[in-house]
Amino acid sequence: MEGGAPRRRQLRVGALAAALTAAFTLLCCTGGTAAFFLTELSGGGDDLSPEARSGCGRTHQVNVSGKMPRFAQYGDSQIRNAAVIIKVGSDMKVPPRGWVVAVATAMQESGLRSLPHLGSRNDHDSVGLFQQRPSQGWGSPEQLQDPAYTSRKFYEKLVKVPNWQQMPLTRAAQRVQVSAFPDAYAKHEELASKIVDALAGGAARTVQVAKQNICNAATRGQIAASGWTAPIPGGVGSGFRTASRPSHNGVDIGAPKHTLIRAAATGRVLVARCDPDHGGRRSCDVDGWPGKGGCGWFVDMLHVGGYVTRYCHMIVKPRVVPGQLVKAGEVIGEVGTSGNSSGPHLHFEVHLDGDRSSRGAVNPVSFMRDRGAPLNGKA
Incomplete structure (x- = not known):
């Protein structure tokens, strides 16, 4: 289980996104460079079809x-x-x-x-x-x-x-x-x-497997048409802001140590480091325990639309570095139990409007389900 957001100065990445828009560059296939836009979309669909409302890909x-x-x-x-x-x-x-x-x-x-x-x-x-x-x-x-x-x-x-x-x-x-x-x-x-x-009919929530469009199954590096994938396979254990853990701003997905963690969508790495525990120590290379504090080895990523995803309790230093552009499904680390943790799992968060604080957190289960990458492997 994860016990609290990383101990750092909270920032409002909504303002940072504008700077990142100008500062970040991606290397295009032709060898040139171009700014990586992180513009948040305003508005959205007001009138989904009955098929899209009732279930992915029925027609x-x-x-x-x-x-x-x-x-x-x-x-x-x-x-x-x-x-x-x-x-x-x-x-x-x-x-x-x-x-x-x-x-x-x-x-x-x-x-x-x-x-x-x-x-x-x-x-x-x-x-x-x-x-x-x-x-x-x-x-x-x-x-x-x-x-x-x-x-x-x-x-x-x-x-x-x-x-x-x-x-x-x-x-x-x-x-x-x-x-x-x-x-x-x-x-x-x-x-x-x-x-x-x-x-x-919900086609953006499908992933192609053996030339078949399968609904709500984007995981293990397979990308849904929406551009999203589940960071690891497995089911959710401890949920988002439950009665017993109202400050739990993400969900915990149990998995063995060294299970590969993948970027949920294409984005830019904001943070990749060891989060200090309650004593201010950076001791992420050993197993954590309940009450220790901190996220352990963790990564924050900023995605188009102002979304931020967070991946906590990695077993070793993340495979990515701040400023790096990472593709959806690319491996960014491995499951562990560093920081405030009682056993191997991934603590996964989703934040809106570039806000990495608790104010921006939303339930990752419904967010990922709506993008065809459910965290429990089911619709």
């Missing part, structure tokens, strides 16, 4: 002509274009992760509008949902203003990118688009996942 049939769900940021015609993008991906048997990548890309490139050539107001001769250029062989201007055609061209290039499903969304999109702003796609991932869920 992936997308109706492009019926009533569209409502989203504060987009009108009916824009969501209808998103439905076309998803339907084309489904018809081409592209996994749902690709639908999220495609929708997020179109959100950035055109705001989900099929744009004509705008002269100096857009990039050269770019047109359509994905701002593809006739001069670069994507198709004629007329073809590229057809949402189905331009979506198909996007997917044809995406599926040829090696390991695209394991890439951060912004890298996968950039390999297709070769944009002058390769970092800009990431900030749309959260809302794109919500749109895919609303239009395709």
Whole structure:
């Protein structure tokens, strides 16, 4: 069991995120660098489909002509274009992760509008949902203003990118688009996942296993279409802010020592160190005990949308360092029992709005379930 947040000055990472946006860089596949955007999305889906509400992935049939769900940021015609993008991906048997990548890309490139050539107001001769250029062989201007055609061209290039499903969304999109702003796609991932869920029956909560889309099963390094995965397999023991432990700001997942801990989503490492115990000692290389205090060896990560995840009680020094960009599913450490702990387990927390203090903590069980990566392995 974990007994309290790490003993450090509490910071409000909402303010830090703005600085990180400018300061953090990621190395793109072409060798260039670009800022890693950590913009928090405002608003979200207001009207999930009945399928999305009742259960993940019961149907992936997308109706492009019926009533569209409502989203504060987009009108009916824009969501209808998103439905076309998803339907084309489904018809081409592209996994749902690709639908999220495609929708997020179109959100950035055109705001989900099929744009004509705008002269100096857009990039050269770019047109359509994905701002593809006739001069670069994507198709004629007329073809590229057809949402189905331009979506198909996007997917044809995406599926040829090696390991695209394991890439951060912004890298996968950039390999297709070769944009002058390769970092800009990431900030749309959260809302794109919500749109895919609303239009395709919870498809963003699926993971592809043996070419089958399985609901609520993202673990052991497999990434849900939403971009999230469970940090370790196993069930939750001690829960979030229970009656007996009202200050328990996360959940405890029991696992043997040295079980690999994976990043729950792509993000930037904020902290990776030994947390002092109640006596101010940094003694994380030995087993802890109840009442010792501290998180032991632990990691905090900042993700797109302002989310922070915390991983406590590692057995040895984390495998990552502050400032490092880590992909979803990448190993960041190993389960142990350092710090305030009665046995081997992972203490896992999720915080909103970049707030690493107890004020920002939310129940990780429901948060991860909504992203297709349940902490108990079940919906």
